[in-house]
Amino acid sequence: MKKGVIRPGHVQIRVLDMDEAVAHYRDLIGLIETDRDDQGRVYLKGWTEVDKFSVVLREADSAGMDFLGFKVLSEAVLESLRGELAAFGCEIEDIPAGELIDCGRRVRFVAPTGHSFELYATKTQTGRYGVGNHNPEAWPRDLKGMKAQRFDHCLLYGPNLDKTFDLFRDVLGFDLCEQVMTPDGKRVAQFLTVGMKAHDIAFIDHPEPGRFHHASFFLETWEDVLKAGGDYFYPDHEPITWDADSAQRAFPHRLDLITGNSV
Structure with missing residues (x-):
C-alpha cells in the first residue's frame, strides 16, 4: 500500500x-x-x-x-x-x-x-537545468562528461534485512521487486521500489551495519555506459528471485553507474 x-x-x-x-x-x-x-x-x-x-x-x-x-x-x-x-x-x-x-x-x-x-516534503525547485518548462530544448548544450540525468538509487550493506523489509514495506509503502534467497530460505539481498523502477534502494546482507556500496545515476543511452539494462515493476508483479549461487547474473543487467566507494 x-x-x-x-x-x-x-x-x-x-x-x-x-x-x-x-x-x-x-x-x-x-x-x-x-x-x-x-x-x-x-x-x-x-x-x-x-x-x-x-x-x-x-x-x-x-x-x-x-x-x-x-x-x-x-x-x-x-x-x-x-x-x-x-x-x-x-x-x-x-x-x-x-x-x-x-x-x-x-x-x-x-x-x-x-x-x-x-x-x-519540500525543497526549492529550480527546474530542469538549461531547458526549463516553456518551449524547452531537448537537452542543454553545455553538459559535461557522461551527462547523468538523475540520481537513481543506492546499494547498502547491513544486517537485519527482514526487519528492514518490514519497515520499508509496512511503514513506507515500498514493494519488493527482486530478491536473492539461500537454499535454506534466507533472503540475503532485496531490491525495493516505491514506483515502477527496477529498484529505488537495495540491501545486501552483511554482519557489519551501516555500510555503503554505491550511489547510482541514470544515463540516457546504452552507449553512455557501454551496455546496461533494467526492467519495470507493477504492484501486481511477483518479485524476481535469484538463487544465491546465481546471484552474479543479477547485477550486470542493471543500469548502474557505480560512483561510490565500497566502505
Whole structure:
C-alpha cells in the first residue's frame, strides 16, 4: 500500500578530498553544481531533476554515506509517517528547515541495517537545468562528461534485512521487486521500489551495519555506459528471485553507474 513516499530525493556522501570529488561528480559524471554552504558541503543535481539538488558531498576522514533522503507528497504525509516510524520503533531525529540549503524540515530515522534515512516534503525547485518548462530544448548544450540525468538509487550493506523489509514495506509503502534467497530460505539481498523502477534502494546482507556500496545515476543511452539494462515493476508483479549461487547474473543487467566507494 502506497504511503505517500514519492522517490529518492537526495544522498549525502562523505568524500576524502572535496576537489577531487567535485571534479569526479561534476566533470566526469556530469552533475550540475548548484550551491555550497558554510559547512563546506557541495550540492549537485542531474540535469533533468527539478529539485535544487540530489547529491550533497561532505569532506570527511572516512568515505561513506551519511544519509539517504526520500521525498514525500506533503507536510501532512511527513507528519503521519513520523508517527508511524516512531510506532515501529525507529530512533527519530527532527532536522530543521534550512539545515540543507533550500530544503524543508526533515525526519531522520535509523533502519535496522544501521543506515540513516530521512523523509522531507519540500525543497526549492529550480527546474530542469538549461531547458526549463516553456518551449524547452531537448537537452542543454553545455553538459559535461557522461551527462547523468538523475540520481537513481543506492546499494547498502547491513544486517537485519527482514526487519528492514518490514519497515520499508509496512511503514513506507515500498514493494519488493527482486530478491536473492539461500537454499535454506534466507533472503540475503532485496531490491525495493516505491514506483515502477527496477529498484529505488537495495540491501545486501552483511554482519557489519551501516555500510555503503554505491550511489547510482541514470544515463540516457546504452552507449553512455557501454551496455546496461533494467526492467519495470507493477504492484501486481511477483518479485524476481535469484538463487544465491546465481546471484552474479543479477547485477550486470542493471543500469548502474557505480560512483561510490565500497566502505
